[in-house]
Amino acid sequence: MQQLADYLLAEGFLAGLPKSLGYVLVIAFFAFVLLNFIMVIAGVTSWLERRVWARIQSRVGPNRVGPQGTIQWLADGIKNVLKEDIVPDAADKPLFKAAPYLAMIGFFGAWACVPFGDGLIIADLNVGVLYITAVTGLVVVGILMAGWSSNNKWALLGGIRSAAQIVSYEIPAAIAINTVILLTGTLSMQGIIRAQGWAPWNWFLFDNPFTFVAFFIFFVALLAEGNRTPFDLPEAESELVAGAFTEYSGLRSLLFFLVEWGNLYIIGALCTSLFLGGWQVPAFTSNAFIQGVLQMVTFFLKSYFLVFVAMWIRATLPRVRVDQLMSLCWKYLVPISFVNLLGAMLWVVAFPHGNIVMRVLMFLFGVAVALYFFSRVAFHLRRAHPEMSWNPIA
Amino acid sequence: MGFGDYVQNIRQTVGTIFEGMAITASHFMRKPFTIQYPDRTEIRVQDSLPFRYRGLLDVDLEICTGCLACERACPIDCIVIDAEKDKTTKEMILKRFDIDLAKCMYCGLCSEPCPTGSIHHTPEFEGADYSLESLVRRYVKAPLVAYKPPKGPETNPEVAPILARGLRYLDEFASPGDAK
Numbered sequence: 001m002q003q004l005a006d007y008l009l010a011e012g013f014l015a016g017l018p019k020s021l022g023y024v025l026v027i028a029f030f031a032f033v034l035l036n037f038i039m040v041i042a043g044v045t046s047w048l049e050r051r052v053w054a055r056i057q058s059r060v061g062p063n064r065v066g067p068q069g070t071i072q073w074l075a076d077g078i079k080n081v082l083k084e085d086i087v088p089d090a091a092d093k094p095l096f097k098a099a100p101y102l103a104m105i106g107f108f109g110a111w112a113c114v115p116f117g118d119g120l121i122i123a124d125l126n127v128g129v130l131y132i133t134a135v136t137g138l139v140v141v142g143i144l145m146a147g148w149s150s151n152n153k154w155a156l157l158g159g160i161r162s163a164a165q166i167v168s169y170e171i172p173a174a175i176a177i178n179t180v181i182l183l184t185g186t187l188s189m190q191g192i193i194r195a196q197g198w199a200p201w202n203w204f205l206f207d208n209p210f211t212f213v214a215f216f217i218f219f220v221a222l223l224a225e226g227n228r229t230p231f232d233l234p235e236a237e238s239e240l241v242a243g244a245f246t247e248y249s250g251l252r253s254l255l256f257f258l259v260e261w262g263n264l265y266i267i268g269a270l271c272t273s274l275f276l277g278g279w280q281v282p283a284f285t286s287n288a289f290i291q292g293v294l295q296m297v298t299f300f301l302k303s304y305f306l307v308f309v310a311m312w313i314r315a316t317l318p319r320v321r322v323d324q325l326m327s328l329c330w331k332y333l334v335p336i337s338f339v340n341l342l343g344a345m346l347w348v349v350a351f352p353h354g355n356i357v358m359r360v361l362m363f364l365f366g367v368a369v370a371l372y373f374f375s376r377v378a379f380h381l382r383r384a385h386p387e388m389s390w391n392p393i394a
Numbered sequence: 395m396g397f398g399d400y401v402q403n404i405r406q407t408v409g410t411i412f413e414g415m416a417i418t419a420s421h422f423m424r425k426p427f428t429i430q431y432p433d434r435t436e437i438r439v440q441d442s443l444p445f446r447y448r449g450l451l452d453v454d455l456e457i458c459t460g461c462l463a464c465e466r467a468c469p470i471d472c473i474v475i476d477a478e479k480d481k482t483t484k485e486m487i488l489k490r491f492d493i494d495l496a497k498c499m500y501c502g503l504c505s506e507p508c509p510t511g512s513i514h515h516t517p518e519f520e521g522a523d524y525s526l527e528s529l530v531r532r533y534v535k536a537p538l539v540a541y542k543p544p545k546g547p548e549t550n551p552e553v554a555p556i557l558a559r560g561l562r563y564l565d566e567f568a569s570p571g572d573a574k
Contacts, residue, residue, distance in 0.1 A: 386425070
């Protein structure tokens with residue numbers, strides 16, 4: 001990013017402008033591009049999520065707006081923008097109005113360090129992962145603010161739950177990140193991806209048993225931080241109406257849901273860069289452009305697969321209770337992640353450059369788990385022998 | 395809680411989530427049950443309903459004898475018929491045959507006493523309208539002569555199929571099951 005700005009200032013199309021103005025222009029341009037990308041990705045995710053749940057529940061889902069309902073999200077978005085923006089009489093008005101934007105800032109800030117390909121990143125900070133963890137924490141301020149300022153008991157309960165939940169689950173997430181940091185020695189997102197290879201046995205997921213466990217701890221903790229089912233207690237439609245977002249309408253409510261669905265992609269991107277080898281692809285061609293496109297596609301597919309897994313989990317598991325949420329975090333995830341970190345430390349001392357035998361073994365173990373999973377799916381299909389439909393859009 | 399229980403809890407959590415995900419994944423490949431009424435069904439839903447389906451009432455005026463049996467049978471008086479006997483030709487003249495579908499409760503008592511199966515339920519069920527008045531179906535536009543069953547089989551080729559359908563309806567609807 002900075003190289004690009006410097007290049008444009010020196011001999012590109014911004015030549016002759018003052019340096020600071022040139023930087024601001026480049027940043028503003030990329031912020032605009034990124035914002036549009038987020039809108040589209042969050043919207044498409046919202047549509048896809050409804051289709052995926054529908055198929056899992058033997059329904060069809062939204063398929064009327066556009067071909068197979070592909071622009072349903074656009075219709076929903078436009079409808080929300082056109083709705084009246086209601087601010088309750090008894091609400092704390094300045095806080096109520098500011099809350100969605102605060103959540104949005106925390107969420108949007110994280111995208112600065114989300115990689116898309118080799119060199120395709122807004123800012124490759126040397127504290128990248130730490131920055132994302134810190135800035136995503138700002139979302140909870142927005143949700144807590146929304147819950148408090150709405151002057152509504154449901155909203156307040158939702159806000160409190162969100163605060164308790166996000167603060168708790170930051171700990172196992174951070175420790176799981178540390179397990180990877182031990183292996184890379186860098187916090188930079190691109191540095192972490194470069195430390196891995198394209199082959200699955202070179203991913204940190206299969207590096208040793210401790211990173212394997214850390215991946216699941218990290219994914220669960222991120223689901224909880226993103227307020228996803230089974231941890232969607234702050235929203236909890238069946239208990240709290242819409243939790244912290246109860247009093248919101250129109251564009252403000254839309255912003256909260258944009259954060260929720262956009263966050264899903266960040267979860268996928270973080271897990272992909274930390275554990276699944278990021279954008280690493282084998283060197284197919286020497287053409288830098290084609291290679292770059294391949295990297296982008298690889299990274300996007302890996303991230304989106306994890307987004308799909310999150311949807312799938314949402315269609316599978318019921319919401320946990322508040323006490324179950326807390327005991328899962330403090331009695332299970334935190335101790336396990338600490339033991340896990342200790343084991344990873346010993347591993348790094350024993351094998352400073354990794355152990356290829358263990359990598360391949362872990363990879364084979366992963367394949368075995370996947371095969372066992374497919375056999376269970378086949379078992380359930382055989383037992384029910386239902387009418388099958390492989391058509392994804394039927 | 396001992397350490398054994400702790401490990402057991404973890405094992406159960408992982409195991410049950412694994413199995414649950416396998417079940418939902420198997421559902422993901424099944425055919426949806428949804429019938430996409432009204433425009434994406436293989437045939438019209440009305441056509442897939444049985445002959446005896448109790449939908450909106452209809453009258454075949456070609457075979458109505460003007461006997462007023464249906465009007466007398468209707469428990470909520472939603473059928474109104476004006477029929478007079480012409481003194482000179484000894485024919486029944488139908489002047490009015492109204493059914494108020496807003497009142498109709500689909501009991502089927504009117505179609506049972508009908509001698510020709512003229513008044514009958516159809517599989518049609520889309521009766522929504524903007525006003526109650528428009529739900530009053532007026533079948534007689536201009537006074538007409540009621541049907542008079544001939545001695546022996548019906549020979550008029552226009553009326554015969556309608557009468558056959560009406561009698562079949564009576565046979566299936568008015569005397570179902572053991573009463574046949």
